[in-house]
Amino acid sequence: MSDPSDDMPKAYEPDKSEARWYEFWEESGFFEASEEPDDARATYTLAIPPPNVTGSLHMGHACRTTFEDVLCRHKRMQGYNTLWMPGIDHAGIATQVVVERQLKREGLTRHDLGRKAFVERVWRWKEESGGRILQQLRKMGASCDWSRTKFTLDPDMVRAVRESFVRLYEEGLIYRDTRLVNWDVESQTVLSDLEVDQEEGVEGELFDFAYRLADGDSEVVVSTTRPETMLGDTAVAIHPDDDRYRHLHGKYVRHPFVDRMIPIILDAELVDPEFGTGVVKVTPAHDPNDFATGKRHGLEEINVLNLDGTLNENAGRFQGLDRFAARDAVKDELANLGLVRGSKKHIMTLPRSHRSGTVVEPLISTQWFVKMRPLAEPAIAAVRDGRIQILPVEWEKTYFHWLENIQDWCISRQLWWGHEIPAWYCDACEDVTVSREEATACQSCGATALRQDPDVLDTWFSSALWPFSTLGWPDDTAALRRFYPTQDMETGYDIIFFWVARMIMMGLHFMGEVPFNRVLLAGLVTDERGEKMSKVKGNVIDPLDVIHGATNEALIDKATKAGASKGGIKYLQKTYPDGFAAYGADALRMTLLSYSPQSRRIALSIKRIEGYRNFANKLWNASRYALMRLAGSGAKASQQCPRPQALANRWVLSRLYQALDTASTGLDAYRLDDASGALYHFVWDEFCDWYLEVSKTALDSGDANLVRETEATLVHTLETTLRALHPMMPHITEEIWQRVPKWDAAPKSIMVARFPSALVDAKADRDAVRDFEALQALVRSMRTIRAEHDIPRSRAIEVHWHTEQAEIRQVFQDERATIQALAGCVMHFEPDPSKFDDPGSHFDNAAVFVNPGVRGVVPSVIDPGKERARLERALKKLDKELGAVEKKLGNPNFADKAPAEVVEKSKRDAAELRSKRDQLEVALSRL
RNA sequence: AGGCACGUAGCUCAGUGGUAGAGCACUACCUUGACACGGUAGGGGUCGGCGGUUCGAAACCGCCCGUGCCUACCA
Numbered sequence A: 001m002s003d004p005s006d007d008m009p010k011a012y013e014p015d016k017s018e019a020r021w022y023e024f025w026e027e028s029g030f031f032e033a034s035e036e037p038d039d040a041r042a043t044y045t046l047a048i049p050p051p052n053v054t055g056s057l058h059m060g061h062a063c064r065t066t067f068e069d070v071l072c073r074h075k076r077m078q079g080y081n082t083l084w085m086p087g088i089d090h091a092g093i094a095t096q097v098v099v100e101r102q103l104k105r106e107g108l109t110r111h112d113l114g115r116k117a118f119v120e121r122v123w124r125w126k127e128e129s130g131g132r133i134l135q136q137l138r139k140m141g142a143s144c145d146w147s148r149t150k151f152t153l154d155p156d157m158v159r160a161v162r163e164s165f166v167r168l169y170e171e172g173l174i175y176r177d178t179r180l181v182n183w184d185v186e187s188q189t190v191l192s193d194l195e196v197d198q199e200e201g202v203e204g205e206l207f208d209f210a211y212r213l214a215d216g217d218s219e220v221v222v223s224t225t226r227p228e229t230m231l232g233d234t235a236v237a238i239h240p241d242d243d244r245y246r247h248l249h250g251k252y253v254r255h256p257f258v259d260r261m262i263p264i265i266l267d268a269e270l271v272d273p274e275f276g277t278g279v280v281k282v283t284p285a286h287d288p289n290d291f292a293t294g295k296r297h298g299l300e301e302i303n304v305l306n307l308d309g310t311l312n313e314n315a316g317r318f319q320g321l322d323r324f325a326a327r328d329a330v331k332d333e334l335a336n337l338g339l340v341r342g343s344k345k346h347i348m349t350l351p352r353s354h355r356s357g358t359v360v361e362p363l364i365s366t367q368w369f370v371k372m373r374p375l376a377e378p379a380i381a382a383v384r385d386g387r388i389q390i391l392p393v394e395w396e397k398t399y400f401h402w403l404e405n406i407q408d409w410c411i412s413r414q415l416w417w418g419h420e421i422p423a424w425y426c427d428a429c430e431d432v433t434v435s436r437e438e439a440t441a442c443q444s445c446g447a448t449a450l451r452q453d454p455d456v457l458d459t460w461f462s463s464a465l466w467p468f469s470t471l472g473w474p475d476d477t478a479a480l481r482r483f484y485p486t487q488d489m490e491t492g493y494d495i496i497f498f499w500v501a502r503m504i505m506m507g508l509h510f511m512g513e514v515p516f517n518r519v520l521l522a523g524l525v526t527d528e529r530g531e532k533m534s535k536v537k538g539n540v541i542d543p544l545d546v547i548h549g550a551t552n553e554a555l556i557d558k559a560t561k562a563g564a565s566k567g568g569i570k571y572l573q574k575t576y577p578d579g580f581a582a583y584g585a586d587a588l589r590m591t592l593l594s595y596s597p598q599s600r601r602i603a604l605s606i607k608r609i610e611g612y613r614n615f616a617n618k619l620w621n622a623s624r625y626a627l628m629r630l631a632g633s634g635a636k637a638s639q640q641c642p643r644p645q646a647l648a649n650r651w652v653l654s655r656l657y658q659a660l661d662t663a664s665t666g667l668d669a670y671r672l673d674d675a676s677g678a679l680y681h682f683v684w685d686e687f688c689d690w691y692l693e694v695s696k697t698a699l700d701s702g703d704a705n706l707v708r709e710t711e712a713t714l715v716h717t718l719e720t721t722l723r724a725l726h727p728m729m730p731h732i733t734e735e736i737w738q739r740v741p742k743w744d745a746a747p748k749s750i751m752v753a754r755f756p757s758a759l760v761d762a763k764a765d766r767d768a769v770r771d772f773e774a775l776q777a778l779v780r781s782m783r784t785i786r787a788e789h790d791i792p793r794s795r796a797i798e799v800h801w802h803t804e805q806a807e808i809r810q811v812f813q814d815e816r817a818t819i820q821a822l823a824g825c826v827m828h829f830e831p832d833p834s835k836f837d838d839p840g841s842h843f844d845n846a847a848v849f850v851n852p853g854v855r856g857v858v859p860s861v862i863d864p865g866k867e868r869a870r871l872e873r874a875l876k877k878l879d880k881e882l883g884a885v886e887k888k889l890g891n892p893n894f895a896d897k898a899p900a901e902v903v904e905k906s907k908r909d910a911a912e913l914r915s916k917r918d919q920l921e922v923a924l925s926r927l
Numbered sequence B: 001a002g003g004c005a006c007g008u009a010g011c012u013c014a015g016u017g018g019u020a021g022a023g024c025a026c027u028a029c030c031u032u033g034a035c036a037c038g039g040u041a042g043g044g045g046u047c048g049g050c051g052g053u054u055c056g057a058a059a060c061c062g063c064c065c066g067u068g069c070c071u072a073c074c075a
Helices: A014-028 A059-077 A092-105 A115-129 A132-139 A155-170 A227-232 A243-248 A288-297 A313-318 A323-336 A373-384 A394-404 A459-464 A478-483 A493-511 A543-548 A552-561 A566-575 A585-593 A606-630 A647-668 A672-699 A704-725 A730-737 A766-788 A806-814 A816-823 A833-837 A864-890 A892-897 A900-926
Strands: A043-047 A081-085 A174-184 A189-191 A196-213 A219-224 A235-238 A252-254 A261-266 A279-282 A340-353 A361-370 A389-391 A423-426 A432-434 A450-452 A488-492 A518-522 A524-526 A601-603 A797-803 A825-829 A847-851 A854-858
Touching: A014 A132, A014 A543, A014 A585, A014 A730, A043 A059, A043 A478, A043 A488, A059 A081, A059 A132, A059 A488, A059 A518, A059 A524, A059 A543, A059 A585, A059 A647, A081 A478, A092 A115, A092 A459, A132 A543, A155 A174, A155 A432, A155 A459, A155 A493, A174 A288, A196 A227, A196 A252, A219 A227, A219 A235, A219 A279, A227 A313, A227 A323, A235 A288, A279 A288, A288 A361, A313 A323, A323 A340, A373 A394, A373 A493, A389 A394, A394 A493, A459 A493, A488 A493, A493 A518, A543 A552, A543 A585, A552 A566, A585 A606, A585 A672, A585 A730, A606 A672, A606 A704, A606 A730, A647 A672, A647 A704, A647 A766, A672 A704, A672 A816, A704 A730, A766 A797, A766 A806, A766 A816, A766 A847, A766 A854, A766 A864, A797 A806, A797 A833, A806 A816, A806 A825, A816 A825, A833 A854, A847 A864, A847 A900, A864 A892, A864 A900, A892 A900
Parallel strands: A043 A081, A235 A261, A389 A518, A488 A518, A524 A601, A797 A825
Antiparallel strands: A174 A189, A174 A361, A196 A219, A196 A340, A235 A279, A252 A261, A423 A432, A423 A450, A797 A854, A847 A854
């Protein structure tokens, strides 16, 4: 008998097999979707959330990749023409910042290079490192159709962006306007509202100062958190009904620093008379509410800020100061003039740039906007009427709330890296020409002296087109017809507005059809304490370290280079003193899958990864055993479910049925935790713990029929389980599956084999389950008695048992050899049940057990003290259960109102528990 | 300020009306011819609090306490 374990080491080594099989799949073309005209298979399409070109693999990517790969591999195995569309995002600001940082190290700025050279430099960097993230996704096992990989700045993507821009412009949905925008003084670009994070609970100062009236000595006191903005004040507002200030109506105050008379205006909308002094300084150019007030009253808008955050010529003597220095300077000057009227602590929220982190300044600027309302309405409808399903459904409310209150989207950015805006300005007539092609003449006056708009588009503008631009839009391509709409959109909930909602709007607008049918939103990966992973905290877990292993020294070294704090390093030392073993991609995948998709955070624990590494090893060794026993037997997997006679074989097929059924339901409903859990427990708790143990007795029985059907069941169950697990653990299942003896003309790879179905590949058998459970209960009882009485394994125990149930009696007699092997006992059927009523007289020092329908004793081995303790513990537990059931049955309304089957079951349970209890009490009293 | 979650074993989390679950950790025993990355048997929870609905609540409703997140505003 050849031994396949020769080439199967005792422990599974993921590092040795994962890369090999990945290459095999990729070279075999298994990832590629088909565009053959005569391929009539239904399609399944999922577009990847394109990672940033700057990115390197983090746990968020690992999580996305795992979930998406499971969905795609499952559908592919079910026979769908599956397209997992990959790509990379150019990531405007993020990328520009990275390259600028490189330049800084060389002592240069982008302005030293000039725009053309700078953009060329970014491209060069992209070519060098842009593929890295995709290589890393491969380490996770991602089955993307790499032949179609897109970059959001590819020429065809540029074309799609221009086409959509021009169309929206022509439809009046893109327009140019001058309004108050969010300005990032560090990146020196405008930001959309979504790119501004509100930092809550910041301790600031509410500063009071006085404006003197132009005529006379009296004053009004105003409050501000940004004193420097007073340089741009063009009004002071009071409430029209505020009697305290009635004498100020129509008056003016004099600005202390700049030569300006400032009107006192009446505004009921801006002013809350209860707040502060009831007088508000109005800075239309630097505050959203003041801007609106200014529009109502026709106030002058005086911008006091340069684009870099310093003060401009309108700031008078403060010109040139940085905004924060100017704040102090203004306060000092006001103090010198004796105008300070107080200051107090003030908790406020501070708007910060999502990217640069700097405090955002509102200022007036001319930008391009997308009119969102007309686009939002169809997007709301698509979710309301179920054309798009959002899971978990709680997110629908968030989605509706945002879309119903949506503001226009500022899409221009003052960056160099990104999609150019296809708009040209005429020097002669100042009109704008928007065009698909490079404009050569002004559309109004025909002049040829044109300047292209220097700005680029928000990176999310091209992302919004992703589901169809990647398939060839605006051309009517075969791919677009075949693969649009896509089916699932899987991503993190943090980009539901940035990306998901905008894709829905653009998909509906340009394709007339939803871009996908389901939105699957996953939680964010945190460390095991639930804290956000951050380089400073040192709690970033690199997926590649988990896959390939890393020593504690290596982890610390990496964290130090990434700028971890002392506390972060200490945390690393304490939490992972031994570093990580090479757990492998499959273990990491299985771990990520085991978290509920409902949860908002995935608190990743290395211990949990270790648990699934152990599971991989369990599967490996179970297979090693099975293959060893099958070698030379001639048995092979056949894709036909065997029809065995023996109890254990029927039982395992029935449990397989249950596991496959749960797995399929979970996969379809996007409960990947349920799906992976069902297979995990089937493999470990049932296949390994029971079936393999029983199979040893069967295969050694010498009974040719039993041996043959056990081999057939064993190989079938193993092979089917591998196929079911493949979407979740692709590498190890392939590694084992390749070794399993199989039917002729089996596929070259498990990844193109058929996904198993409960109905086809298994067989539910209630009788087998019932009978085997009785067997399990008996074996467990024997084991408990053994453990409680410290009976060594080497010593067989005698069991005297009785049952009134003919089937169980038959089972125990048929399975005598199995039970004796599993429990280490010798079985004796006791025909006279009355003997059990008086155990002491018939069986010396007997331990008693009572199972459903079965009772018995193990005599002559028992320490009465331990037996008493055991029985008392069992009784205590029983009493608790019985108490609950009796309380329920004792309720007079229960029988009337509860469903009959529930009442029946409770009665049966109570009877069973009572009888069990009685027998244990008798046993206890006889000790 | 509003909205949305969450609070279950030491830790991380499942569990949508019928006798409280998993992984890890813990205790005892076992190097048994697949596996010590293992096996067997155990211990551990008044399901945040208080009320309500119900024959029956961890689950449904209300209030409170605590924790996160989101949106808006903040002179």
